[in-house]
Every structure is written in structure tokens, then in C-alpha cells.
Amino acid sequence: MVAPSVTGRTRPTKVKKHASAQKRKRDDVDVDKLEAAVAGLDVKDGGYKNFSDLPLSEPTTQGLKSSHFAVMTDIQARAIPLALKGHDILGAAKTGSGKTLSFVVPVLENLYRLQHVGMDAGLGALIISPTRELAIQIFDVLRLLGRHGHMFAAGLVIGGKSIEAEQQALTRMNILVGTPGRILQHLSQTVAFNVDDLKMLVLDEADRILDMGFQRDVDAIIEYLPKDRQTLLFSATQSRKVSDLARLSLQDPEYVSVHSEDRTATPKTLQQNYIICPLEDKLDTLWSFIQASKKSKILCFFASAKLVRFVYESFRHMQPGIPLLHIHGRQKQATRLDVTSKFSASKHSCLFATDVAARGLDFPAVDFVIQVDCPEDADTYIHRVGRTARYNREGRGVLFLAPSEEEGMLKRLETKKVPIEIINVRQKKRQSIKSQVMHMCFKDPALKYLAQKAFVTYAKSVHLQKDKEVFKLKEYDLEAFATSLGLPGAPRIKFLRDSNAKQAKQASTAAIDVSDSSDEAEDEGSAANQKAKPVRTKYDRMFERQNQDVLADHYQRLVRDDANESSQSKFSGLDGEPSARDDDDFLAVKRRIPAEADISDIEPQETKHDSSAGHRVVNLPGASQPLVIDSNRREKLLKSKKKLLNFMDKGKKLVYDDEGNPHEVYELEDEEDFKARGLPEEQRQRFLQAAQEVVQKADVVDKATAKAKRKEKIRKRKERERMATESGKLEKDEGGVELEDHGEDLLANFQADAASSDDDEARQEGKRSKKWFDSDSEGEERDSKKRKKGKRKTGPTVEQPQTLEDMEALAAGLLD
Known part of the structure; x- marks a missing residue:
């Protein structure tokens, strides 16, 4: 007998996991205790x-312990308790001070106490970041802290x-991290995306x-969200404008700024310097710096973006x-995710970037931040240089200034409390890479x-900057x-060319004014000897061009009007007759035959002259306003039916009523x-x-019509049933057997059956029945003889001869 502990399976069995149990709300959570503690x-x-x-x-x-987070930073110690109690927060702290945990921990805890879990709970928290990379970084932190027992469904939506x-996963999300553009796209296009319980x-x-x-995306997102919610704002350079606070519907927000009293807006471990570098020497200086810092991590x-690509490809x-x-x-x-992961994992590397990597990204152990191009403002400088010296580490920032x-x-950096010192570049270590x-x-x-595009985009970026100082x-x-x-050479740029042309035009106008005033001051004798050149406009230069009238005479002879022939001495002689050149021209027009066009309906019916002004006024049929003929161009309009329209x-x-009277569609x-x-x-x-x-x-009319249709339908059905009953009785009386009527012609069927029975009788008569004294063999012999006789009667089929060879072959066969 087999032991009860032994089974017939060859592989160890696994305990089935119930997926529904993980989505169920936890019963062992002491919410009241947590609420009292908070x-x-x-x-x-x-x-x-x-x-x-x-x-x-x-x-x-458990998530904080596994990620080795034990001691809180200043912004975390002040912001997390306020957020746990449900206050709206404006948080401002230096870069690298741990602002991400300041809102990730309250999000998890507040939703945990509310038991906002499962598909039926809907979206509970929405986290918005300006860049995709920062959204991915926030989602990674959220996943690290929440994977040790939290049952929330978190999602990442970025472009x-x-x-x-x-769209398929949004209906199950409790926490959502994303960028403004993609979140707004889902709010406006995804039907099942509900944010009413945020x-x-x-x-x-x-x-x-x-x-x-x-601004537009955020304003549109706010319109979808409920007013009764908790809002948290964090940044290294926080905005306190009343308009922004009103847009977000903040309710008595708490302003948390842990570094507002500090002397500097940047970390103390950050060393900041700048160098005076002309625009044409930036690449040489950057190359020399990279050559001298090969064992460093540089940003x-x-x-x-075009300048980034060019520098990357050339270097x-x-x-x-x-x-x-x-x-x-x-x-x-x-590609962007691959680049950020490679740079984060590398010890010695150089990353060329635009401002897409300037905010929030946590690259570990960055040694240098080089700002080759000047930032647009002091806030952008703070965010750029904040990629180094994070979490009390040391770092260095260098700014290239023209x-x-x-x-x-x-001046801008001094206003923002940014300490920065000037340094010089050692000319001995500087290398030139221009050649x-x-x-x-x-x-x-x-x-x-690519170099041309880099030049154009850089000039355009400088041209579009708001701070012209x-x-x-x-x-x-x-x-x-x-x-x-x-x-x-420098590529030609449209906005630069327009500005230069405007300046040149203004300069030429000023020169003309000066020359005119000088001419009036001189006497007549000196003016005769030193006569200034007349002003040549662009129309003068256009008419003075050479080789511009090739085939022009031929073209104008084809299209000239009869009214202008007399005034154009170029095409006719002085006496009005065609010149001698007309005989030599190709396709010269000798006579014009007008097309038979029906222009009687638009010919002027009444013409009157305005002697005072010298104009002719023509009243056109179908036109409420008369046509004033005050130039040759207006005179030509009378000969064109298409232009007169x-x-x-x-x-x-118009539409016509029941009585036939016309009315306008919209009266x-x-x-x-x-x-x-x-x-x-x-x-x-x-x-x-x-x-x-x-x-x-x-x-009433429709009901009567429907009732009549129903009665007619019933009558037709009864008529068909009566006819079927009568035909069935007739067939039963004649044949003694009741036949089904399928709508066939009974007389034709009877005649066909009779004809088939006669044929069967004839065949039976022609076939002799077997007698009692006939054997089976005799019958077979008789049948075989009949078959042979039939074959002899039919004979072979002879094809008609088509050629002489066929006739010879047929004759040879007959002779044999």
C-alpha cells in the first residue's frame, strides 16, 4: 500500500497564489491608531x-530601511509632518536636499490610512514633473518604498x-506619475480615466x-481635478505669486523654506567659478578641460540640441x-533612458546635455558641471549646477561667460545669493582644435x-532670450x-538679415538727407562742378537691367489689346499701319477675331459722365453699386465677363411655399x-x-394606415389558406391521395407523369421477358449478340479529310 505522503507527481507541487487576495483591502491595519498618532x-x-x-x-x-533612509534632511523633517496632517505645502530647498522623499512618504501614508486601494477606489494621488527623466526617477523612488507591503497600483505615463x-492600465491606478502633456492627453481622450476622487x-x-x-497644460489639468484635495509644491526656487496659488486652489498653504536664511542659495560643498571666454574660444577651452580631467565625471x-549633437559628433x-x-x-x-542609466552607472564619463537634464535628475558622484552656454536666468543656473554636490558631497561648477x-x-546671480568667483585658464595647457x-x-x-544648424540654433536661442541686458x-x-x-563663413540667418537691411536702409536715408542739405548750402558754380549723383531706387535698377526683354515683343503682340495699339508706337508705325517688323515676326497677330461670348447681359445699359471729376460711371445690370471708370485698368474690366462678375x-x-410664392431661406x-x-x-x-x-x-393618420395594412395582411393570409384548402380537397377527390401544394402547376405535372408512364410501357414491350425454358447462358448470348449488332450498325466514326495526306490515308484504308 502506498504511503499517504507519496504522490504520483514527478515534480514538487507549488502552492497556488490567489491573485484576488492581494487586491483585497487589508484587515490587519489599525487605521485608528495611526490616525491618533498623526x-x-x-x-x-x-x-x-x-x-x-x-x-x-x-x-x-520597511521600505525606508531597505533603501537605507534613516535620518531626515531639513526639508523632510519640516514638510513630512505637515503633509501627514493634510496641509497644503509650498516647499523650497536647495538642490540635492531630498525633496522627493518629502512628498513620496506622505502620498503613501495618507492613502494607506484612507485605505484607498483597488480598482474601485480610483485615482488617489497625482504627481506631475516637467521632464520624463524626472518622472521616471520619482516613480523608481515610489516603487522602492512601496514594494514592501503596500498594495497600491502605481503607474507612469510619459511621452x-x-x-x-x-489607457488600458489607467483604470486600475491608485497613484500616477507623469508629465503634464501626457496626463492632459489622457484626461481629454481616455474615457475610463476618472479623477473625481483625487x-x-x-x-x-x-x-x-x-x-x-x-501654463496652459497645467491650467487645463486643474479644471479636471476636484477642489477638495491636498496640494504639495516642491522646487529649489519656489514661486510665491498669488496668481499661481489662486490657479492651484491652495487652502492656507504652509511655506516651508529651510534654506531661506542661508547666505547662499547653493550647497556649501559646491565650489563655483566662472571664466571669461569669447564665443569663438569655447570649444577650445572645453576640449582642453576634458583632456585635463579624463578621470572625472563631467556634465x-x-x-x-543641434549644438549638443555637433559637439558630441566632432569630439x-x-x-x-x-x-x-x-x-x-x-x-x-x-535612447534618453539608456543615456541616463549609462551616465549614472559610469565612474568616468562626459555627458553633453541641454536643459532637459537640468532639473531634478540625480546623477551620482558628478565631479564637474560645465555650463558652456550662459543660462537664461539665475534659476536655471541654480538647477544646472545642482546636479553636483548632492547630499553633502563635494562638487564644482564652472560657467563660461562671454x-x-x-x-x-x-548681477542676476548676486540677487539670488549665488557666490561665484572668477578664474583664469592656463594658456600652456590650452589646445586649439579649430583646424x-x-x-x-x-x-x-x-x-x-550639422555645424550650420548648430550655428543657426544658437543664434536663434540668443535672439529669443528675454533678458537683453x-x-x-x-x-x-x-x-x-x-x-x-x-x-x-557665417550662414545667413533671416532675422539677422532683416535687421541688417533695416539698418542699411536707415543709414542710406540719413546719408541722402545730409547730401541734400549740403547741396542747398553750396552755390550754383560749385554745384555744377560737384554734382551729387541722383538717388537710384530699386525700380530704377529694375528698369535698367539688360537682357530682360528677350521674347518680350513676341509675347506682347500675342496678348496686346486693341485699345492700346494706337498708343504703343513700339508695335505699329506712326501712321497707324503695322510696321515693317510685323512681316518678319513669328506668329504675328494681323487681325483679332473676338470670341462669340454672350455678354449682352452684363453690357452697360446706362452710362453717364461726371464732368467735374473727369470720371465715367457705368451702371451694370445686376449690380447695386455703379462701376467708376477712372483708369485704363478699369476700362479693360468692361471687356472681361469673368472680372465683371x-x-x-x-x-x-429662394424656397417656394405651398402657394408658389418665393421666399428667402433666412428671412x-x-x-x-x-x-x-x-x-x-x-x-x-x-x-x-x-x-x-x-x-x-x-x-391619427399613421395609426389608421397601420391598421389598414394589418387588415390587408390578414385578408391575404386567409385567402392563401382558403385556396390551399380548396386545392387539397380537389386533389383528394381526383387521385384518392392528398397531395401537398407547393405552388406548382398540377396539370403540367400530371401530363409529365403520363408521358413517362407511356415510355416505360413501350420499353417493357420491346424487351422480351425471360421464359421458363430459357437458361441464363442463352440470355447472356442473346444480349451479347444484340450489343455486337448495335456496334456494327453504328460503325467507326470517320473524320472528314482536311488535307491531301488525309485523303491518301483514307483511300489506303478502304483498299485494305
Whole structure:
């Protein structure tokens, strides 16, 4: 007998997991205890230093321990207790101070106490970030803290991914992280996306989200969200404008700024310097710096994506000895994620980036932040340089400033409490790469085209900057900058060309005024000897061009009008006869035959002259306004039916009533007539009553028609049944057997059956029946003889001869 513990399975059995049990709300959660502990928090004391001092749930505590978060930063110690108690928060802290945990922990805890879990709960928290990379980073932190027991369904919606897959998963989400554009797209297009029960709204890098770049998207998102919610705003440079607070519907917000009293707006471990570098020397200085810092992790910021691509491609060809990466907003999302992961994991690397990587991204152990192009404002500088010296680590930032940018940018940085010192570049270690870049552009047309685009986009970015005290485009040496990019000359830019043309025109006008005044001051003798040249306009230059009348005579002879022939001595002789040149011309017009066009309906019926003004007024049939003939061009209009149609009145679309009277489709009623019929409400009631009477009359007619149709249908059905019954009785009486009537011709069927029976009888007579004395063999012999006889009667089939050879073959066969 087999032991009860032994089974017939060859593989160990696994315990089935019930998926429904994981989505069910937890019954072991002591919500009342957590609520009492949160209510007892003293937000004014601020004596909380560790996460263990806060009343957090067990899953959140386990997530913090697994991620090695024990001591809170200043912004976390002040913001998390307020957020746990449900206050709206405006949080401002230096870069790298741990702002992400300041809103991730309250989101998890508040939804945990509310038990906002499952598909039926809907969306509970919405976290918005300005860039895709920052949204991915926030989602990773949320996943690290929440995977140790929390049952929330969290999702990430950003651009660059399949929107269909996101739409299917949105209905199950409790926490959502995304960018403004994609969230607004789902709110407006995804039907099942419901945000009516939203509890918390978080804006990371709020100053960037609330500015002009995302203002429309954020305003549209706010319209979808409920008013009764908790809102958290965090950024390194926080906005306190009343308009922004009113847009977000904040209710008594708490402003948390832990570093407002500090002397500097940047971390103390950050060393900040700037160098005076002309525009044409930036690439040489950057190359020299990279060559001297090959064992470092460098992040370089540029003004445009095309400039990032050009610097990356040109430096990559020259092989600087350090891994190079580049990131900008025009890359695909998968490429951007790959670049950020590679740069985060590398120890020694150089990343060329635009401002897409300037906010919120946490790249570990960045040694240098090089701002090759001047930032647009001091806030952008703070966010850029904040990629290094994070979490009390050391870092260094270097800013490249052109001579025209130094004074204005330093004032902006001083206003924002940014300490920065000037340094010099050692000329001995400086290398020039202008010749190498020019050689590469000469050999590679694609790189040269990229250099042109980089030049244009940089000039455009400087031209569009709002702060004109810092960015003075006229003081840049653009020709030298183009040479440093390997170009033979500066590409022509439209807005620069227009401004230069305007200046040249103004200068020429001023010169003309000066010359005129000088001519009036001189006497007649000196004016005769030193006569100034007359002003030549563009029309003068146009008419003075040579070789512009090729084939012009031939063309004008084909299209000239009879009215102008007399005035054009170029085409006819002085006496009005055709000149001698007409005989030699190709396709010369000798006589014009007018087309038979029906222009009687638009010919002028009445003409009168205005002797005072010298104009002729023509009244056209079908036109309410007369046509004034005051020039030759107007005179030519009378000969064109198509052009005269433009002066005709537009036709009116008419409809005819039951009596045959025409009416316009849209007729405006007189106001007095309308008021005479009574008040609008009374007219509306009368109209409804009249319409109801018409509907009732039509309903009676429709019911009568339907009743008649039903009666007719019943009558036809009974008639068919009666005919079928009568035909069935007739067949039963005649044949003794009741036949079914399928709508066939009974007489024809009877005649066909009779004919077939006669044929059968004839065949039976022709076939002799077998007698009792006939054997089977005799019968077979008789049948075989009949078959042979039949074959002999038929004989072989002979084909008709077609050729002489066929006739010879047939004759030979007969002779044989």
C-alpha cells in the first residue's frame, strides 16, 4: 500500500497564489491608531530627526530601511509632518536636499490610512514633473518604498511610449506619475480615466511647471481635478505669486523654506567659478578641460540640441580618451533612458546635455558641471549646477561667460545669493582644435551641415532670450564663432538679415538727407562742378537691367489689346499701319477675331459722365453699386465677363411655399411685428401647441394606415389558406391521395407523369421477358449478340479529310 505522503507527481507541487487576495483591502491595519498618532504630531516643535520618530506604517518603514533612509534632511523633517496632517505645502530647498522623499512618504501614508486601494477606489494621488527623466526617477523612488507591503497600483505615463497600453492600465491606478502633456492627453481622450476622487496633487519642480512653458497644460489639468484635495509644491526656487496659488486652489498653504536664511542659495560643498571666454574660444577651452580631467565625471550644458549633437559628433571623432554621451529633447525616449542609466552607472564619463537634464535628475558622484552656454536666468543656473554636490558631497561648477554677458549675469546671480568667483585658464595647457574641426567639416558634408544648424540654433536661442541686458546679439563675433565650428563663413540667418537691411536702409536715408542739405548750402558754380549723383531706387535698377526683354515683343503682340495699339508706337508705325517688323515676326497677330461670348447681359445699359471729376460711371445690370471708370485698368474690366462678375451682387437662395410664392431661406422678421404677436414665452407656447396638434393629426393618420395594412395582411393570409384548402380537397377527390401544394402547376405535372408512364410501357414491350425454358447462358448470348449488332450498325466514326495526306490515308484504308 502506498504511503499517504507519496504522490504520483514527478515534480514538487507549488502552492497556488490567489491573485484576488492581494487586491483585497487589508484587515490587519489599525487605521485608528495611526490616525491618533498623526493627530498628535507637533508640527511647530520640529524636533523630529529620524524617520522612526514619525508615525509611519509598517510597509513604509520597511521600505525606508531597505533603501537605507534613516535620518531626515531639513526639508523632510519640516514638510513630512505637515503633509501627514493634510496641509497644503509650498516647499523650497536647495538642490540635492531630498525633496522627493518629502512628498513620496506622505502620498503613501495618507492613502494607506484612507485605505484607498483597488480598482474601485480610483485615482488617489497625482504627481506631475516637467521632464520624463524626472518622472521616471520619482516613480523608481515610489516603487522602492512601496514594494514592501503596500498594495497600491502605481503607474507612469510619459511621452514617447504607447498610449494604448497606458489607457488600458489607467483604470486600475491608485497613484500616477507623469508629465503634464501626457496626463492632459489622457484626461481629454481616455474615457475610463476618472479623477473625481483625487486626494493629493503633487507638483515637483513647481516653478518650472507653473511658468509659460506648461501654463496652459497645467491650467487645463486643474479644471479636471476636484477642489477638495491636498496640494504639495516642491522646487529649489519656489514661486510665491498669488496668481499661481489662486490657479492651484491652495487652502492656507504652509511655506516651508529651510534654506531661506542661508547666505547662499547653493550647497556649501559646491565650489563655483566662472571664466571669461569669447564665443569663438569655447570649444577650445572645453576640449582642453576634458583632456585635463579624463578621470572625472563631467556634465556639460549647451543652449540647443543641434549644438549638443555637433559637439558630441566632432569630439567623438577626435577621441578625447573619455566616454562621451549626449542627451537632448529630440531623442527617442528609449535612447534618453539608456543615456541616463549609462551616465549614472559610469565612474568616468562626459555627458553633453541641454536643459532637459537640468532639473531634478540625480546623477551620482558628478565631479564637474560645465555650463558652456550662459543660462537664461539665475534659476536655471541654480538647477544646472545642482546636479553636483548632492547630499553633502563635494562638487564644482564652472560657467563660461562671454565678455558681453559678464556684467549682467553676475548681477542676476548676486540677487539670488549665488557666490561665484572668477578664474583664469592656463594658456600652456590650452589646445586649439579649430583646424581639426574645419578639416572634419571639409571631409564630412553631414558634419558641416550639422555645424550650420548648430550655428543657426544658437543664434536663434540668443535672439529669443528675454533678458537683453545679458544677451546682446550684436556684440557677439558670429563670424569668428562660425570659424570655430569649422565653417568657411557665417550662414545667413533671416532675422539677422532683416535687421541688417533695416539698418542699411536707415543709414542710406540719413546719408541722402545730409547730401541734400549740403547741396542747398553750396552755390550754383560749385554745384555744377560737384554734382551729387541722383538717388537710384530699386525700380530704377529694375528698369535698367539688360537682357530682360528677350521674347518680350513676341509675347506682347500675342496678348496686346486693341485699345492700346494706337498708343504703343513700339508695335505699329506712326501712321497707324503695322510696321515693317510685323512681316518678319513669328506668329504675328494681323487681325483679332473676338470670341462669340454672350455678354449682352452684363453690357452697360446706362452710362453717364461726371464732368467735374473727369470720371465715367457705368451702371451694370445686376449690380447695386455703379462701376467708376477712372483708369485704363478699369476700362479693360468692361471687356472681361469673368472680372465683371466680381462686381455683381451675390445671388439669394429662394424656397417656394405651398402657394408658389418665393421666399428667402433666412428671412429676418421685423422687430415690431415680432412684438405685436405677444411675449416670447407666449409665442413659444403657441408654437408648441400648434406643433402638438400637427403631430396628433399625423399620429391619427399613421395609426389608421397601420391598421389598414394589418387588415390587408390578414385578408391575404386567409385567402392563401382558403385556396390551399380548396386545392387539397380537389386533389383528394381526383387521385384518392392528398397531395401537398407547393405552388406548382398540377396539370403540367400530371401530363409529365403520363408521358413517362407511356415510355416505360413501350420499353417493357420491346424487351422480351425471360421464359421458363430459357437458361441464363442463352440470355447472356442473346444480349451479347444484340450489343455486337448495335456496334456494327453504328460503325467507326470517320473524320472528314482536311488535307491531301488525309485523303491518301483514307483511300489506303478502304483498299485494305
